[in-house]
Amino acid sequence: MLHASRKAMYRPNKLRHVAAICAVALVFLAGGYLYQLSTISINGDFSHLGISADRPVLVYSRTDCSACSALKTLLAQQDFAVRYIELDQHPSQADLRNFSALGYxxxxxxxxxxxxxxxxxxxxxLLALKDI
Structure with a gap:
């Protein structure tokens, strides 16, 4: 059996070990969050997709998609004309080509x-809509 002084000696090492694990986990989570932010939004010139002053927002979606429904609800609360292309509702060949060309x-x-x-x-x- 270890003496009380030896037990006390192991506690700081255990705390350092736990702190190191927490620090690594925090760095991992922060890195994943920053990577996610950089991959969800891409800046560029997308005017070739038929976006105009009359319809400044284009959305590719599906009728059976819950994330699409959430986006439609958010956009309905804004004051923008939106062109929706439902990929499961017989889109035009040009719309399918444009969507495929995006690579998503x-x-x-x-x-x-x-x-x-x-x-x-x-x-x-909401940030993207501010720039319109």
């Missing part, structure tokens, strides 16, 4: 003249 399979995809957002991200969407 996930929906929703929200596009303004300067921003493309993949998935439903409320904060990123």
């Amino acid at each position: 399979q996930q929906v929703p995809v929200l596009i303004t003249r300067k921003t493309l957002i993949v998935g439903f991200h409320q904060h990123a969407t």
